[in-house]
Amino acid sequence: MKNTLMNILILNGPNMDLLGNRETDIYGDENLESIENRLQLVAQELNISINCKQSNHEGEIVDWIGQCKNNVDGIIINPAAYTHTSVAIRDAVSAVNIPTIEVHLSNVHAREEFRRHSFIVSVCVGQICGFGVDSYELALRGLVLLLSK
Numbered sequence: 001m002k003n004t005l006m007n008i009l010i011l012n013g014p015n016m017d018l019l020g021n022r023e024t025d026i027y028g029d030e031n032l033e034s035i036e037n038r039l040q041l042v043a044q045e046l047n048i049s050i051n052c053k054q055s056n057h058e059g060e061i062v063d064w065i066g067q068c069k070n071n072v073d074g075i076i077i078n079p080a081a082y083t084h085t086s087v088a089i090r091d092a093v094s095a096v097n098i099p100t101i102e103v104h105l106s107n108v109h110a111r112e113e114f115r116r117h118s119f120i121v122s123v124c125v126g127q128i129c130g131f132g133v134d135s136y137e138l139a140l141r142g143l144v145l146l147l148s149k
């Protein structure tokens with residue numbers, strides 16, 4: 001029987017380190033540390049392990065995804081602006097073949113035209129967007145449900 005905890009990697013892309021100050025009318029006033037603390041509480045409740053990382057650099061995010069192969073059960077990613085530009089992150093998610101959910105704070109489909117296209121979502125289980133900070137919690141609960149089946 002598997003006796004290690006389910007391990008979920010939570011990745012945030014560029015400018016997510018500025019949350020709390022950044023376009024608060026769109027993204028709210030909660031910073032990333034606070035969101036991650038909230039997710040740690042959900043993880044405790046679900047008896048799983050999470051590891052949260054943020055980078056402003058595409059290659060670093062690609063590296064982290066590539067290193068997941070044998071030690072991560074699922075990935076939650078807010079690729080931020082790279083959602084709309086990065087074939088490299090898409091290929092990394094596709095390569096590791098680990099269930100992944102794309103999340104966004106805002107409803108990207110109700111904003112500028114260029115935010116409607118995601119390079120990443122087609123290699124993900126799905127996308128959760130528009131629920132503010134709760135997008136992450138919904139994704140975490142959804143991913144754990146999926147991985148438990």
Ligand code: DQA
Pocket residue numbers: 014015078079080081082083103104105106107108115
């Ligand atoms: C975002 C939406 C992206 O379009 C944007 O570039 C971000 C944040 C969101 O969480 O709503 O940086 O991913």
